[in-house]
Amino acid sequence: MNSLPEELICKVIEPLAYHPSHGFDSVWHQQLKFRWVSDELRSLSLINQQIRRICLPLLFAYARVSVLKKLEAHDYSSQSPLSLTKHLWLNFKEFEVSDSENFSLLRDALPQLGHLSWVDMTGVQAPSGALLDMIQKYSASTVIVAGIQSLPRNRAFLDLSRITVLDADHPQSHTPRSVPASSSAQTPNVCRLHSSGCDRVHQVYRGLRELHFHLVDVSPMPWFLAFTSNHPLLSTLVFNFFDRNVVGFHHLPFLHSFVENSHQVEPGKFCVVQLILIRTCLTTDSSITRPFQGWHVSEMEITICSSPIEILALISASLPRLNRLSILLRTGHDCEYEFDELINVLGRFRSLQGIDSGGLFSFVRELPSTEQLPDLLRPVDLDTLMAKVQSRVHRFASCIALAVSSLQSFSIMEENFPIHDYTCGLYADLDVRSSDRKVTGQLFRFGTLDREWSLE
Structure with missing residues (x-):
């Protein structure tokens, strides 16, 4: 690999850097995937010095700040991982930044993050106009807020073109523009609109x-x-x-x-x-x-x-x-x-990649089990019971995955899943292995374990 051009190595590594679906909101800019670093990227960074140099900007592109006072202890030199930060997530209460010392710490930190592109404020419920104004003055980044209601009523002093609204779902508080899309009018970006x-x-x-x-x-x-x-x-x-x-x-x-x-x-x-x-x-x-x-x-x-x-x-x-x-x-x-x-x-679906099941596996008609379960009589052996539940669900899901060649995942939520004389609630996120079409993933039980008939 060392003989390959570094640009080509970068193109190979970048698609492997982040989980494609681990909590990533589809309406966000693709650069905001930095939060979900993949295990593959961590492993690649250990191969050699060249690969590590390529991986480091991807590994440290995301930083989270929950305690403002900790900003004081950080190293902002060119050798610090913070110098690689592109996406900064601020997650604190508004009253914390109203303190003059905390306000100063954030103000002094922003200019030192030379690669910063995004300041994510979806974790701040109601950022003040002073806070937004300070961020725009001391950083060239785009500011992301959760909704229109997160912006102050008086927005005249803000550069709205550098603000991205994740959800515009409060029509009473939003006065959108009614000019052509090519206009340079001062309006925020709106990622998602509800109507x-x-x-x-x-x-x-x-x-x-x-x-x-x-x-x-x-x-x-x-x-x-x-x-x-x-x-x-x-x-x-x-x-x-x-x-x-x-x-x-x-x-x-x-x-x-x-x-x-x-x-x-x-x-x-x-x-x-x-x-x-x-x-x-x-x-x-x-x-x-x-x-x-x-x-x-x-x-x-x-x-x-x-x-x-x-x-x-x-x-x-x-x-x-x-x-x-x-x-x-x-x-x-x-x-x-x-x-x-x-x-x-299900085999008739040609492109099905995911199935969300709410009760689908609970209504499969099967022959009564003749298996003796002495350990399940009283008290109930939950470990044995859940092992049998998982085996049954994995068997069902794997058969479906074999019939639907495009299938990649299951999401399961069963409120009354039957197993022998009991019913239980369970949920799971299962992945389909491409090699043998078997599913993997753990099932979890919720609610109470109920008998389907009385012991009396």
């Missing part, structure tokens, strides 16, 4: 990446083409339907096939909770007649009040390219099914 329908859709938000709809009624969207044209960075649409029936969804062109196929299913058997669309290409001339061209239904969350096989068959026929599927089975309904049927229907 209840057609409100605020005729305005332009600089830097918008994600739009959330919270819909009570589903109506046509004639404004959508102009809105997406004005927001070239917009990459994600989230539709929250509040457990809606598909009646009325015909207004949404990307659901035409789903609505037509749903007529084959008895009403009331399922409700759509959420849909997520991702942008696959920019607006084109043909989008005038097809405004959702270039958008792909990536994720669906659904509540099922019957056996899931019929509903999953409907979804796979209408939206076979889903990337993630979240399923909640409502208890109190006849939801039992044969496991082979589930394998067959």
Whole structure:
């Protein structure tokens, strides 16, 4: 590797540096992934001096400050890891920085962080105007705040173009601009916008990446083409339907096939909770007649009040390219099914990468166990019980992963998972090994352990 150009080595190492999905918010700038350093990067940094020199700026790009007084003891020389900091997360109470000594410590530290690009203040509930003003005066960084409500009412003295708002979800406190997106007007970047329908859709938000709809009624969207044209960075649409029936969804062109196929299913058997669309290409001339061209239904969350096989068959026929599927089975309904049927229907999804299961594994119909469990009679041996639960869930999940070749992960939340004479709540995040399609990951129990029948 030493014979390779250093630029090429950097290109190989950078994609391995950070966990892609460990808490990283999709609407944040990609540079803000510095917080989630991967184990691979730590291991690479130990190989030799050249690799370590490449890894160090990635390892120390993120720093967190929770106690301001500790800033006094830090070394800010060129040899210090702090000289590599690009993303500084401030996590303290506002009253702490109102102290003049603490205020001075932060003011003196900022100019010494020569590579600083981002000051993350999402951990400060209500930063004062004085604090924001000081940061902008002593650092050229972009300031990130949690929401519009985090900004002071009097913003005239702030450079709003250097402020990024993570969530614009308080329309009463926000006066967005209504000028073309190319304008240099003083407005903050807005990463994510929440809307209840057609409100605020005729305005332009600089830097918008994600739009959330919270819909009570589903109506046509004639404004959508102009809105997406004005927001070239917009990459994600989230539709929250509040457990809606598909009646009325015909207004949404990307659901035409789903609505037509749903007529084959008895009403009331399922409700759509959420849909997520991702942008696959920019607006084109043909989008005038097809405004959702270039958008792909990536994720669906659904509540099922019957056996899931019929509903999953409907979804796979209408939206076979889903990337993630979240399923909640409502208890109190006849939801039992044969496991082979589930394998067959999930195998029809061609791009499914993740499954969120809420009750899906609790309703698998199996033959009664003939295994003798003397240790489980009284008192209950929880270790033995949980080992059997984990074995059963891993077996189910691994069979599904084998049938769905694109699957990478499971998220499981089962409130009443049956195991012999007991039910228990459990949750887990499981990963699929690409080598043998087996799942890995520990299951955790929550709530009480209940018997399904009395011992008396």
